Amino acid sequence: MNALELADVSVRINQAQILHGVSFTAPKNQVTALLGRNGVGKSSTLKAIMSLYSPTGSIKLNGTELIGTPTHAIAASGVAYVPEDREIFATLSVKENLSLASRSKISSEKMSRVFEIFPDLSTRQEQRAGTLSGGQQQMLSLSRALLNDNQILLVDEPTKGLAPKLVTEVADALAEVAKRETMILVEQNLALVKRIAQKIVVMDQGKIIFEGAPEKLSDSVWVQSVLGVSNRGKHS
Amino acid sequence: MSTFLLMTITGIGLGALYFLVASGLTLIYGLMGVLNFAHGAFLSIGAFVGLWFATSIMKEATIPNFILAMIVGGLAAGFFALLMEQLLITRLYDRHIDQVLVTVGVALVVGAVLGGWFGNDLRLFPTPLWFLTGINFFGAIIPADRIIYIATAVGLLIGNWALLRFTRIGLIIRAGVENRNMVNALGINVRRAFSTVFFLGGFAAGIGGVLVSVYSSGVSPLIAGTYLIYGFVVVVIGGMGSVTGSFVAAMLIGVIKQFANYYVTGLGDFVIALLLAGVLLVRPQGLFGKRIS
Ligand SMILES: Nc1ncnc2c1ncn2[C@@H]1O[C@H](COP(=O)(O)OP(=O)(O)OP(=O)(O)O)[C@@H](O)[C@H]1O
Ligand SMILES: [Mg+2]
Numbered sequence: 001m002n003a004l005e006l007a008d009v010s011v012r013i014n015q016a017q018i019l020h021g022v023s024f025t026a027p028k029n030q031v032t033a034l035l036g037r038n039g040v041g042k043s044s045t046l047k048a049i050m051s052l053y054s055p056t057g058s059i060k061l062n063g064t065e066l067i068g069t070p071t072h073a074i075a076a077s078g079v080a081y082v083p084e085d086r087e088i089f090a091t092l093s094v095k096e097n098l099s100l101a102s103r104s105k106i107s108s109e110k111m112s113r114v115f116e117i118f119p120d121l122s123t124r125q126e127q128r129a130g131t132l133s134g135g136q137q138q139m140l141s142l143s144r145a146l147l148n149d150n151q152i153l154l155v156d157e158p159t160k161g162l163a164p165k166l167v168t169e170v171a172d173a174l175a176e177v178a179k180r181e182t183m184i185l186v187e188q189n190l191a192l193v194k195r196i197a198q199k200i201v202v203m204d205q206g207k208i209i210f211e212g213a214p215e216k217l218s219d220s221v222w223v224q225s226v227l228g229v230s231n232r233g234k235h236s
Numbered sequence: 237m238s239t240f241l242l243m244t245i246t247g248i249g250l251g252a253l254y255f256l257v258a259s260g261l262t263l264i265y266g267l268m269g270v271l272n273f274a275h276g277a278f279l280s281i282g283a284f285v286g287l288w289f290a291t292s293i294m295k296e297a298t299i300p301n302f303i304l305a306m307i308v309g310g311l312a313a314g315f316f317a318l319l320m321e322q323l324l325i326t327r328l329y330d331r332h333i334d335q336v337l338v339t340v341g342v343a344l345v346v347g348a349v350l351g352g353w354f355g356n357d358l359r360l361f362p363t364p365l366w367f368l369t370g371i372n373f374f375g376a377i378i379p380a381d382r383i384i385y386i387a388t389a390v391g392l393l394i395g396n397w398a399l400l401r402f403t404r405i406g407l408i409i410r411a412g413v414e415n416r417n418m419v420n421a422l423g424i425n426v427r428r429a430f431s432t433v434f435f436l437g438g439f440a441a442g443i444g445g446v447l448v449s450v451y452s453s454g455v456s457p458l459i460a461g462t463y464l465i466y467g468f469v470v471v472v473i474g475g476m477g478s479v480t481g482s483f484v485a486a487m488l489i490g491v492i493k494q495f496a497n498y499y500v501t502g503l504g505d506f507v508i509a510l511l512l513a514g515v516l517l518v519r520p521q522g523l524f525g526k527r528i529s
Contacts, residue, residue, distance in 0.1 A: 050421055075423035087418045089411045100407050101422045144422065 001028040003152045003182040004049070009057035011041075011048050018044045020206040021057065026152065026199075031183045033193040033214065036203035037228050042186045043084050045203070046154045049184075050074055050081050061151055076103060078151030082158065084186075086141040090130025094121055094140060097129050101144035114143045117173045135166035139173070146177060153183040159192065171195065190217055190229070202226050241376035243494050249382030251490025252389030253451060256444030257467035258474065258482040259396060260317075260437020266413040266477020267426075267433055269332050274320060274339040275441055275467060276460030277346035281316050282309035282442025283361075283449045283459070284350060290362045297362035306388075306446040313442025314435045321434035326427065343464075350457040358454030367450060385447050392440055393483050400479070405432050413477045414526075469508060473515045475525025485523060 004026040011019040019041050026032040034042050048055035051071045059066040066074050075081065089097050098114070099106055115122035118139040124132065129140055138158055145153055158174060159167045171192045177183070178196045187193050193200065194214055202210035209226060210216070217223055257279060264272045286309025294301040320342055328334045367384065370377035400406040408429045412419045419426045448463060449455040470489060474481030492511065493504035515522065 052417060052421065070425075071417070071420040072423055072425045075421050081421045083418070083421070087415055087421075089414050089418070091414055092407070092411060096407055096411075100411050100419075100424070103423050148423075 002026060003028045003062060004184070005058070005060045006045075006049070007058040007060075009045070009048055009055045009059060011044055011053045011055045013053065018053075018206055019048060019055065022048075022203070022206070022208055023057075024201045024208050024211050026182065026184050028182050029180075030198040031178045031185055031196050032199045032201060033197035034184055034186045034201050034203065035188075035193070035227060040203045041206040042203055043156055044206075046081065046083075046156055046184065046186065049154060050079065078149065080145035080148060080150045080153045082141050082145050082153065082155040084156040084160065086134075086137045088129045088132075088137050088140050088144075090128065092129055093126050094129055094132070095125040097140055098125075098143060098147060102147045104148075106147060110147050114146050117146070117176055118143055135162050135170070138162065138166075138170060142170075142173065142177075150181060153177070153181050155183060156186045157188065158185075159187065159189050167192075188229075190223070190227075193217065238374070238376040239498075241374060242378060243498055244491055245373065245376070245378050245386075246382055247491030247494030248487050249379075249385040249490070250451075250494060251487040252382075252385040253444055253448055253463065254466045254470050254490060255389045255483050255486035256392065256440050256447065257463050258470035258486055259392065259479055260433075260440050261467050262471045262474065262477055262479060262482045263409070263413070263433045264437050265471065267409060267416070268325075268335075268430055270325065270335045270339065271332075271468075272339050272437070273336065273464070274317075274342040274346070275437070276464035277343045278313040278317050278438045278441035279445040279448065279463055280346060280350055280457050280460045282313035282438075282445030283455045284354065284445075284457075285309045285312035285442070286446035287359060287361055287449065287455045294362075297364050299364045299366060302362075302364050302367075306443050309446040310439045310442035313445065314439035317438025317441075318431060318435045321431055325430075325434070329427075343460075347457050347460070354455075354457070356456055356458050358452070358456050360454050361446070361449040363450050381450055385451070388443060388447060389483075389486075392443070393479070396436070396479050399436075405429060409433060466508075469512050471522075473512060473522055475522030477526065478522070478524035481522055481524025 002025040007023050009019055009022040022045055034045065036042055044053060047053045049059055049066065051066065051069060051074055055067060057067065061077065061079065092100065120136055121139055121143060129137065132140060142158065158170050162170060167189065175196050185197065194217055197214045200212065200214045200216065201208055204226065223229065257275060261272060261275050264270050286305045289308045290301065290305040294305060324338045325335055328338060367381040369380050371380050371383065400410055408419060408424055408426065409432065412426045412429050416426050448459055452459055470482050470485045473489065474485030489508055493508055496507040497504040
């Protein structure tokens with residue numbers, strides 16, 4: 001069963017063609033990692049799914065077409081978006097960020113689940129989100145997504161710019177989340193991808209060039225050629 | 237000392253009128269990026285509907301009747317603002333230039349219709365006698381109407397603050413001023429917040445319209461223009477999107493203008509223009525505005 005199916009998705013912004021007919025599927029209850037060099041269109045693919053860009057083609061969530069649906073309706077139908085630059089509300093408190101994100105009244109059960117994964121946040125509920133550290137902001141952005149019952153999570157480079165210790169912390173949290181959620185994960189940290197993804201999709205220049213099993217990441221010659229990085233290290 | 241007090245309090249009273257116009261302007265701009273040139277029209281509609289209510293429905297100019305007329309004027313302007321938003325602005329979602337042109341058009345049409353109907357001469361607003369009395373405040377004799385302006389502005393500021401701070405729609409508005417797309421991406425239709433803000437902005441401007449009518453000793457479609465300009469000046473100095481910033485800037489401008497005009501008649505506008513230029517040079521995002529990166 002696929003949670004999300006993209007078929008021939010294209011995005012043009014002004015004169016630039018950013019996505020050239022992207023097609024891939026994200027199976028239910030699995031983590032699909034979306035990989036590729038910088039600027040190939042990974043974030044744009046997630047934005048197209050959220051209707052933040054206006055794509056052509058077809059994007060189906062459990063069989064229902066999303067193209068043409070406004071962003072808020074897509075989110076409300078269970079697509080949670082954790083953007084690349086976190087986009088937490090800096091002037092609101094941690095608590096306000098969470099209560100805004102929660103589509104139903106926040107249950108203490110969901111709240112404690114989130115604070116169990118991110119204990120750092122529970123003691124900082126009154127703090128303005130803009131004064132959180134980068135790692136804490138990432139945790140808040142993830143928490144916003146975890147408060148609701150989702151069909152799928154779209155997570156864009158959650159470990160980007162984090163110190164190694166925080167990368168481990170966020171990676172652990174994602175591994176925990178991956179046990180019960182469907183996810184599309186954009187990530188440059190291949191160790192994390194290997195740890196939690198059941199499927200990988202590789203993009204190049206606005207197209208999909210590979211869709212298959214993560215075991216392929218052990219092929220260092222291939223990894224070097226499609227991602228431009230060695231499969232041992234992380235990108236710069 | 238009593239002159240100083242008199243100038244300060246009458247200045248704050250004038251600032252209160254500016255704030256009534258600016259509070260809506262700043263939120264509409266902050267949330268939607270719309271420079272609403274129709275805001276002066278909201279003011280005129282509030283003033284004329286208030287005048288109609290005070291003369292045709294209420295016969296006596298008592299304080300309760302006046303307050304009622306103010307609320308009716310405010311509601312009329314609020315609903316007019318909502319109608320404009322629903323019929324015109326939402327169709328031009330995210331087309332900022334077109335939105336601005338539409339608001340300019342609405343302002344011209346409303347001005348022309350009111351002018352054609354009522355003429356551009358001042359029509360006296362039935363004013364409770366108490367407004368014209370003086371109140372002794374530590375030796376300074378303060379015109380009583382200023383107290384009404386200040387109390388109304390403070391009441392609206394508190395109302396605004398409570399709405400923004402304690403309600404869900406307020407939370408959505410605050411978040412939307414920061415990042416509209418992300419509010420949508422959380423599954424919230426941010427347009428509902430737009431409608432609320434338009435209504436509230438219209439309501440405050442309409443109330444301002446009734447009070448301005450008293451301050452200017454009458455109602456005329458021509459008055460709105462001056463207040464709209466001052467409204468924009470307040471918004472820019474206070475910081476786009478910040479209600480608190482507008483309040484502080486409005487008071488500052490009212491007081492400075494009053495003092496300048498006291499020493500040299502007509503100097504007030506010039507000093508405010510200098511202040512605006514100064515703020516734009518030193519702190520372009522305004523006193524309470526977000527820094528633009
Ligand atoms: N709003 C936009 N306007 C113009 N060009 C854009 C826009 N958004 C993205 N692009 C371009 O589309 C291409 C793909 O961008 P995108 O952000 O999707 O890449 P990415 O794969 O996420 O890269 P990274 O790994 O650096 O985050 C880039 O060349 C980018 O410059
Ligand atoms: Mg990206």
